[in-house]
Amino acid sequence: MTSAAASPKPLHPGLNLGPAHGKANMEAEPVVFGFWVFLMSDLVTFAMFFAVYATSVHATAGGPGNAAITDLTSIAIQTGALLISSLLFGLGTIAMKYDEGRAKVAGFLAAALAFGLVFLGFEIRDFMHAAEIGAVPMRSGYLSSYWALVGLHGLHVTVGSIIILAMIAQIAIFGLRSDVKSRILRLGLYWHFLDVIWVGIITVVFLPGAVA
Amino acid sequence: MSTDASTQESIKAEHRRELRSYYWGFAGAVVLTAFSFLAAIWQPFGPFVAYCGLGVFAVAQILVHFRCFLHIDLSSQKREDLQLLLFTAMIIFIMVAGTVWILGSLMDRMM
Numbered sequence: 185m186t187s188a189a190a191s192p193k194p195l196h197p198g199l200n201l202g203p204a205h206g207k208a209n210m211e212a213e214p215v216v217f218g219f220w221v222f223l224m225s226d227l228v229t230f231a232m233f234f235a236v237y238a239t240s241v242h243a244t245a246g247g248p249g250n251a252a253i254t255d256l257t258s259i260a261i262q263t264g265a266l267l268i269s270s271l272l273f274g275l276g277t278i279a280m281k282y283d284e285g286r287a288k289v290a291g292f293l294a295a296a297l298a299f300g301l302v303f304l305g306f307e308i309r310d311f312m313h314a315a316e317i318g319a320v321p322m323r324s325g326y327l328s329s330y331w332a333l334v335g336l337h338g339l340h341v342t343v344g345s346i347i348i349l350a351m352i353a354q355i356a357i358f359g360l361r362s363d364v365k366s367r368i369l370r371l372g373l374y375w376h377f378l379d380v381i382w383v384g385i386i387t388v389v390f391l392p393g394a395v396a
Numbered sequence: 397m398s399t400d401a402s403t404q405e406s407i408k409a410e411h412r413r414e415l416r417s418y419y420w421g422f423a424g425a426v427v428l429t430a431f432s433f434l435a436a437i438w439q440p441f442g443p444f445v446a447y448c449g450l451g452v453f454a455v456a457q458i459l460v461h462f463r464c465f466l467h468i469d470l471s472s473q474k475r476e477d478l479q480l481l482l483f484t485a486m487i488i489f490i491m492v493a494g495t496v497w498i499l500g501s502l503m504d505r506m507m
Contacts, residue, residue, distance in 0.1 A: 224484040235492040239499035376465040387454035391436035
């Protein structure tokens, strides 16, 4: 760390607003810790869905397997959209930290939302294709666990998109008040966290299907 | 709140450093994702190496995400944050390993 003077010891994991933000920065510590407790409990939930998926890979009951429902081009587009969305959200939180104006922060959030919706669009398209070829969750244990795991992540992205929309509205109505800043900080953690889960999903669900 | 020249300068340096962290994190994530896809599609050294490659690239990418996007590094962990991570890791290990063991064994017996 070369700029030790400008970066005091962080109060909490994740991007710190820094002492210049006064109240918002000080109040962030307990709520961000609480939010990390939520994220970690969510991680345990996802881990269990991964474990159930791993044990059901061969439980196809003669129905469609991984290869029949995976479109790697679509998965690559979804991965790219999610990564770009995460980067844009990160740039938004940095614009917020360095007081670059609420229009810029809201703009980055809107762009992150747009790429989140691109991700959801392609995911829904893949799910609809799976349903068309009869790969519905009722077909086999494998497909139940597939829909549950990928669907749970998709549900998280959907909820995240709705909250990004709510935060853009809050920026427009309240401006960058300290409680609004604190909420955006936590939403950023949530959004970046979904990327980490997605890395697990492509590694456990989609890419091994291409190897086999 | 003092806003002298040196403070301004150090804030600017911090700003640049944090932006760079996000850009590097993004670049690293894109490169590692590409490696994962190539390992799965081309399999230059056979399926077994491809599976190992997928695991290594995924762990590397998750570390990049944690470091650059979620801003977690071991040097600045506070005690309760570290305890939270370790406790979560323990719970996940017990539950996932137990599930894979029991259900995997059950699956083998039914096959």
